[in-house]
Amino acid sequence: xxxxxxxxxxxxxxxxxxxxxxxxxxxxxxxxxxxxxxxxxxxxxxxxxxxxxxxxxxxxxxxxxxxxxxxxxxxxxxxxxxxxxxxxxxxxxxxxxxxxxxxxxxxxxxxxxxxxxxxxxxxxxxxxxxxxxxxxxxxxxxxxxxxxxxxxxxxxxxxxxxxxxxxxxxxxxxxxxxxxxxxxxxxxxxxxxxxxxxxxxxxxxxxxxxxxxxxxxxxxxxxxxxxxxxxxxxxxxxxxxxxxxxxxxxxxxxxxxxxxxxxxxxxxxxxxxxxxxxxxxxxxxxxxxxxxxxxxxxxxxxxxxxxxxxxxxxxxxxxxxxxxxxxxxxxxxxxxxxxxxxxxxxxxxxxxxxxxxxxxxxxxxxxxxxxxxxxxxxxxxxxxxxxxxxxxxxxxxxxxxxxxxxxxxxxxxxxxxxxxxxxxxxxxxxxxxxxxxxxxxxxxxxxxxxxxxxxxxxxxxxxxxxxxxxxxxxxxxxxxxxxxxxxxxxxxxxxxxxxxxxxxxxxxxxxxxxxxxxxxxxxxxxxxxxxxxxxxxxxxxxxxxxxxxxxxxxxxxxxxxxxxxxxxxxxxxxxxxxxxxxxxxxxxxxxxxxxxxxxxxxxxxxxxxxxx
Amino acid sequence: xxxxxxxxxxxxxxxxxxxxxxxxxxxxxxxxxxxxxxxxxxxxxxxxxxxxxxxxxxxxxxxxxxxxxxxxxxxxxxxxxxxxxxxxxxxxxxxxxxxxxxxxxxxxxxxxxxxxxxxxxxxxxxxxxxxxxxxxxxxxxxxxxxxxxxxxxxxxxxxxxxxxxxxxxxxxxxxxxxxxxxxxxxxxxxxxxxxxxxxxxxxxxxxxxxxxxxxxxxxxxxxxxxxxxxxxxxxxxxxxxxxxxxxxxxxxxxxxxxxxxxxxxxxxxxxxxxxxxxxxxxxxxxxxxxxxxxxxxxxxxxxxxxxxxxxxxxxxxxxxxxxxxxxxxxxxxxxxxxxxxxxxxxxxxxxxxxxxx
Numbered sequence: 005x006x007x008x009x010x011x012x013x014x015x016x017x018x019x020x021x022x023x024x025x026x027x028x029x030x031x032x033x034x035x036x037x038x039x040x041x042x043x044x045x046x047x048x049x050x051x052x053x054x055x056x057x058x059x060x061x062x063x064x065x066x067x068x069x070x071x072x073x074x075x076x077x078x079x080x081x082x083x084x085x086x087x088x089x090x091x092x093x094x095x096x097x098x099x100x101x102x103x104x105x106x107x108x109x110x111x112x113x114x115x116x117x118x119x120x121x122x123x124x125x126x127x128x129x130x131x132x133x134x135x136x137x138x139x140x141x142x143x144x145x146x147x148x149x150x151x152x153x154x155x156x157x158x159x160x161x162x163x164x165x166x167x168x169x170x171x172x173x174x175x176x177x178x179x180x181x182x183x184x185x186x187x188x189x190x191x192x193x194x195x196x197x198x199x200x201x202x203x204x205x206x207x208x209x210x211x212x213x214x215x216x217x218x219x220x221x222x223x224x225x226x227x228x229x230x231x232x233x234x235x236x237x238x239x240x241x242x243x244x245x246x247x248x249x250x251x252x253x254x255x256x257x258x259x260x261x262x263x264x265x266x267x268x269x270x271x272x273x274x275x276x277x278x279x280x281x282x283x284x285x286x287x288x289x290x291x292x293x294x295x296x297x298x299x300x301x302x303x304x305x306x307x308x309x310x311x312x313x314x315x316x317x318x319x320x321x322x323x324x325x326x327x328x329x330x331x332x333x334x335x336x337x338x339x340x341x342x343x344x345x346x347x348x349x350x351x352x353x354x355x356x357x358x359x360x361x362x363x364x365x366x367x368x369x370x371x372x373x374x375x376x377x378x379x380x381x382x383x384x385x386x387x388x389x390x391x392x393x394x395x396x397x398x399x400x401x402x403x404x405x406x407x408x409x410x411x412x413x414x415x416x417x418x419x420x421x422x423x424x425x426x427x428x429x430x431x432x433x434x435x436x437x438x439x440x441x442x443x444x445x446x447x448x449x450x451x452x453x454x455x456x457x458x459x460x461x462x463x464x465x466x467x468x469x470x471x472x473x474x475x476x477x478x479x480x481x482x483x484x485x486x487x488x489x490x491x492x493x494x495x496x497x498x499x500x501x502x503x504x505x506x507x508x509x510x511x512x513x514x515x516x517x518x519x520x521x522x523x524x525x526x527x528x529x530x531x532x533x534x535x536x537x538x539x540x541x542x543x544x545x546x547x548x549x550x551x552x553x554x555x556x557x558x559x560x561x562x563x564x565x566x567x568x569x570x571x572x573x574x575x576x577x578x579x580x581x582x583x584x585x586x587x588x589x590x591x592x593x594x595x596x597x598x599x600x601x602x603x604x605x606x607x608x609x610x611x612x613x614x615x616x
Numbered sequence: 617x618x619x620x621x622x623x624x625x626x627x628x629x630x631x632x633x634x635x636x637x638x639x640x641x642x643x644x645x646x647x648x649x650x651x652x653x654x655x656x657x658x659x660x661x662x663x664x665x666x667x668x669x670x671x672x673x674x675x676x677x678x679x680x681x682x683x684x685x686x687x688x689x690x691x692x693x694x695x696x697x698x699x700x701x702x703x704x705x706x707x708x709x710x711x712x713x714x715x716x717x718x719x720x721x722x723x724x725x726x727x728x729x730x731x732x733x734x735x736x737x738x739x740x741x742x743x744x745x746x747x748x749x750x751x752x753x754x755x756x757x758x759x760x761x762x763x764x765x766x767x768x769x770x771x772x773x774x775x776x777x778x779x780x781x782x783x784x785x786x787x788x789x790x791x792x793x794x795x796x797x798x799x800x801x802x803x804x805x806x807x808x809x810x811x812x813x814x815x816x817x818x819x820x821x822x823x824x825x826x827x828x829x830x831x832x833x834x835x836x837x838x839x840x841x842x843x844x845x846x847x848x849x850x851x852x853x854x855x856x857x858x859x860x861x862x863x864x865x866x867x868x869x870x871x872x873x874x875x876x877x878x879x880x881x882x883x884x885x886x887x888x889x890x891x892x893x894x895x896x897x898x899x900x901x902x903x904x905x906x907x908x909x910x911x912x913x914x915x916x917x918x919x920x921x922x923x924x925x926x927x928x929x930x931x932x933x934x935x936x937x938x939x940x941x942x943x944x945x946x947x948x949x950x951x952x953x954x955x956x957x958x959x960x961x962x963x964x965x966x967x968x969x970x971x972x973x
Contacts (some may be wrong), residue, residue: 005911008901014783015898018921022887032843032932033880040843047840182930214833255773478781519663 031201034578043550050207052119053181054202055149059221063230064273064495070152070162070191070283072220073315076125076133077147079119080112082597083210084141088253093141100136110604118207121147121338128616143212145205150184150287152422156280158233160306160422161226161272161493163189164283167427178202187286188304190224190493192425225495227271234260236274240578242609243593244278247561247583251610255558259494259581261307262597263477263491267572270489270500272422274597277472279303304469309420309427312470313579316551317382318471318474318564319411319465321516323390324379325483326410329507333375334389340515346385352392359524362388362460365550376515380522381546382529382615384464395456405434407463413505414488414603421490423497433458433468465551480564484513484572496558520545530563533591533612537599544598545571546576549616550585556581563590567601574601588612625963634963637893638678638956641944642671644886648874652866656738663866670949675957681960689961690743690908697740697757703729717768719950728950729775730765733924735954737761737777738915739961741784746908751790755798766809772938773822776922778802782910783918835933837870842932849879866947868939872931886945887924894921897962902961904969912965916958 033038035409054372057072086091090113097104097112101123112120122321125144127132128181136142136413162188168176170289176195179185183204186192204219240260247257264274281303285294298304327333337344348369351361362384364370371381378386391407406421411417415430417589431437435454442449448468474491482488486508524534529548534541546565561583567574576594583589592612599606619918625633645667653664707717707729715783719726726949737758759783766774786795866873875883900913920943927942941951 006901006907007787010787011898011910013916014787014918018917019891020927021925022891025925026884026887028932028934029842029875029880029883031840033875033883034847035846037846044844046838118859128807176818293684322863375671498825596915 013436015033017513029333049213050118052117052185052205052207054145054203054205054218055148055182055184056202056218057220058150058165058184058191058200059148059198059223060196061224061226063226063228063233064271065229066225068153068231069226069230070150072148072150074146075124075149076128076144078122078125078136079143079145079557080122081118081141081143081210082113082115082120083118085113085208088233089141093139096139096159096572110602119143119205124149128397145203148218152283152287154230154234155282155284156239157166157392158230158275159189159280159283159435160282160308161189161192161228161233161275163187163191164286165191165282166286183358188426189424191283193423194224194494198224226493227266227269227273227495228275228493229273229570231344232264232600233274233276235606236264236276236597237278237280239593239596239609240276240278240580242596243578244580246584246588246592246609246611250588251558251584252555255582257558257580257582258301259307259311260583261473261594262580263308263473263575264601265477265481265491265567265575265577267481267485269498270478270491270502271495272491272493273574275306275308277305277307306424306426307579307581308473309422309424311472311558311579312428312430313461313472313581314467314553315471315476315560316549316560317384317465318381318547318549318562318577318586319471320379320387320463321480321483321547322411322414322416323387323407323463324375324519325406325414325508325512327375327390328512328530329410330406332388332390332393335393336435337374340375343372343377344386346370346373346383346388347383350385350388350392376519376522377527379547380528381518382523387463388460391496391615392456395459400454407459408432408434411469413507414482415475416432416479418471419510420472420474422474423492423494424491427474428472428474430470431468433462437468456565463550473577473579474560476564478577479577480577483508483516484566484575486510486513488517516547517566517569517572520547520566523547524565528551528564529587529615530591530595530612531586533610536607536610537595537604540602540604541577545569546594548591550584550586550615553582558564559584561589562586563594565591565598567598576601587615587616634893634966635678636676636897637889637896638944638959644874644972645945646671647913648870648877649866649947652870652873657784661677662837666949667947667952670952673919673949674952677953677956678960678963682963685924686906686909686964689739689964693739693964694741696736700729700733700736701757701761704733704761708764708767716770718728718770724944725949730768730770731948731954733761733765733955734773734777734780735957735961736786738780738912738919741781742908742911744805744904745784745788745911751785751788759838772926772940775918775938776926776940778923779787780915780918783922784915786916787911803911813882832933832937834869834937835931839933842875843870845876845879845882847880849875849882858867867941868893868927868946869931869943870946871927874945890920890924899971900965902967903971904965909965910967912961916962920955920958950960 057074059070060068061070063069074251094109094113097109111120133144137144152162164187165184166187166216166473167183168179172185172320173180176185176199178201181198186195188197191198197220199220201219204216205212206214240262244257244260257278261277263272266273279301281298298346331338332340333342346364346369348367349361349363352357353359353557364384370377370381373383373386394406399405411432417430418425419429423529424569437455438449442451442453462469473546477578482505484503487502489502492500521544522528523546524544530546534544537544543569544565546563551560551562561580563578563586565576566572567576576597578590580589588611596606596609625635649664649667654661658666677709707720710717710720713719718730719728741754762774762777765777782799894917897913897917901910904910923940924937924944926935928939930937941948943955944952
């Protein structure tokens with residue numbers, strides 16, 4: 005039975021307690037206000053910040069790529085060190101940590117900080133730790149250790165961490181307290197998500213009076229597959245080695261990159277740049293010798309997004325698209341399946357009467373060529389002829405740069421906005437750019453400015469144009485799906501915005517796939533590279549490219565391909581800097597990657613046929 | 617009594633409805649977090665956005681609960697009690713977060729079963745006392761729940777549930793001497809528990825600190841923060857907020873930040889609103905014929921009032937730090953939703969009793 009009078013006692017208790025609270029607040033907020041404000045203003049606590057464990061990084065199969073483990077570290081409270089005990093502490097540290105060098109010891113005791121991190125004491129047992137704590141200036145706190153489980157593999161994607169600079173203090177306020185900041189890769193791009201909130205150790209005088217534990221950063225799930233990443237890296241290394249053996253170039257070939265994009269989503273399944281580095285080296289502080297050695301070979305550059313190369317013949321698909329879409333074919337033909345005879349060179353005359361001859365890479369010519377076989381055999385004459393037609397029809401008008409517009413439409417000349425820092429945009433040259441350059445960079449252009457020859461160079465991906473491997477991969481993705489979007493690494497971006505390109509019809513996509521397929525089959529430039537696949541090569545497509553470089557630099561070797569014609573899933577773009585012919589080096593490397601993607605046995609990278 | 621038309625907001629003629637008060641408390645929490653949030657970004661990690669989302673969910677929960685009849689709630693009370701007991705037991709098998717096992721990690725949100733255990737325990741006791749004669753098996757069940765929460769360890773919640781149990785039993789017709797006996801037994805067990813080291817070191821230190829003469833640092837800081845709020849609050853001059861070290865100022869210490877920003881006036885306002893709410897609830901006792909209703913109301917009033925008392929006493933240094941939220945003010949989804957359930961059931965009791973307030 006419910007007893008009402010007992011409830012009244014309970015209620016009375018609450019009412020009195022609430023009244024008591026109000027009286028208490030009255031005394032605090034009204035009677036003691038001045039005291040408190042004075043106390044706060046005079047408060048001289050200071051805080052030592054303790055790094056938070058960074059969020060962990062996983063691959064698409066939840067494999068841990070970067071971990072943060074909390075390990076006990078010995079700190080010394082320097083506020084408790086005075087002239088009387090400094091010698092004792094120094095000797096104690098010297099005796100117990102014999103790897104501690106004299107200058108390190110000096111650094112510790114000369115520091116202006118209240119707390120100083122001495123050593124990781126994870127390997128000490130409980131009793132040893134307790135005996136350390138008997139000295140009153142020693143403190144033990146958990147301190148996070150970053151570890152990269154796959155070393156060099158995916159190092160450019162993951163990036164590395166280091167001490168923040170002044171600019172980074174500004175950009176990432178948490179980095180000041182954590183004392184660490186992502187320097188490149190997703191470690192930098194997702195710094196705010198990964199960094200976490202530093203712990204606080206509050207000092208009053210020389211005593212530690214409060215400790216707020218750090219809060220770990222959020223984990224990051226990436227789209228890459230570390231197994232694929234490893235195989236792609238191996239393939240590129242193998243191909244580079246072969247290129248060095250087969251070419252008598254004066255320069256050593258060591259730079260290259262590969263991008264594997266999911267064609268529907270724009271997820272990056274793999275991105276490799278060589279030479280690479282081991283991000284673990286940065287965790288304990290890299291020696292300047294190691295750093296300089298890696299820096300000298302550009303190991304910290306991610307060539308997949310920062311390498312600027314002329315694209316060579318892989319760029320021909322832009323003109324291919326333009327020809328198909330605008331009905332703009334070489335002089336005398338009006339459809340994709342009309343052919344003209346390629347005699348290995350193109351000669352033409354200018355208004356001033358001068359005569360110019362352009363020679364194709366194949367001296368004897370390609371014979372009868374239509375749009376499909378022009379892509380298959382990478383016939384330059386066919387595309388030069390299109391450029392000439394554009395030039396003769398539109399020179400000086402606003403349509404003059406129609407080819408550049410098509411190229412920009414595919415993302416050339418601007419960054420793809422992939423979620424990595426330091427991406428480069430490259431250039432798509434036109435009359436305006438050349439006019440600008442005559443003033444700002446006169447060494448790059450002739451005084452005559454933009455000429456028809458420049459357009460003819462551009463159409464075959466030569467001359468002033470520069471592109472990054474990720475741009476090329478993304479452009480192929482756009483042309484093969486009809487949608488453009490940014491490539492990405494963060495799994496959370498699944499619903500990234502896709503823009504429909506209405507100039508890319510389903511028919512066009514089918515034509516392009518079929519013509520790319522011709523390249524890897526008989527008479528195609530990449531036939532020898534893909535021969536080993538046998539009938540499987542019937543379902544694969546791609547385009548080779550060999551881009552000439554100025555000076556004594558060897559050509560850039562390119563291949564851009566797709567893993568399947570009937571059911572395309574991945575775009576593969578391979579670049580070997582100074583690798584020479586695309587069909588000889590980049591194509592067989594890509595072939596090994598495609599073998600992995602379609603699940604057939606891997607065969608070694610074999611030096612292919614030299615074309616172009 | 618004249619039959620009145622009934623809506624989900626209460627019987628016809630209701631002015632200061634339960635829902636209205638529920639909204640007022642929600643708005644206060646939005647406003648407090650708005651003041652505490654430096655930059656408002658539209659994503660779920662932003663505390664203000666998070667709280668608003670939880671608020672909206674809890675308003676839906678409020679109406680869903682109002683829709684369920686008290687009879688139905690009573691039917692399922694025992695099952696809920698079993699489920700929450702199992703959840704609390706399962707929770708102890710998960711990996712600890714920051715040294716305690718208090719939450720199930722459900723992606724973007726954390727689910728804290730002990731918040732719901734508070735509500736379910738009240739319903740369970742009320743149902744038990746109205747149905748059965750012997751009260752003693754009850755203590756076995758309740759002891760189990762308390763024990764499971766104590767093991768997390770969560771001293772704050774255990775103390776609050778313990779007090780709620782005491783209050784409901786107290787208003788039943790139990791003989792006072794038995795009650796005293798039970799309390800003595802409870803304290804004996806509690807101290808055995810303390811001695812056996814099952815309470816984590818951190819909390820033990822806090823209790824020890826409390827009995828020592830040194831004032832706890834965080835509590836002294838939060839007192840300074842409250843005090844500097846003055847009469848009208850320091851809403852327009854929040855630079856002192858950075859000079860004090862109040863740790864979880866959006867959860868357990870949020871009332872300190874509230875008192876700082878809105879001053880004595882703000883403190884009196886929110887306390888009076890709560891007292892008004894409790895006073896309204898108590899009117900059920902004059903009207904209802906159902907002992908279940910009365911026990912439930914006693915339980916809810918005690919639960920909310922005692923949480924407020926413990927929270928405020930903690931931040932002003934009158935009690936050791938235990939970590940207990942301020943209802944409908946502290947950031948936290950589980951606490952928000954479980955409080956919405958309390959308001960919803962109360963609203964339903966008002967409707968079924970045709971009580972106009």
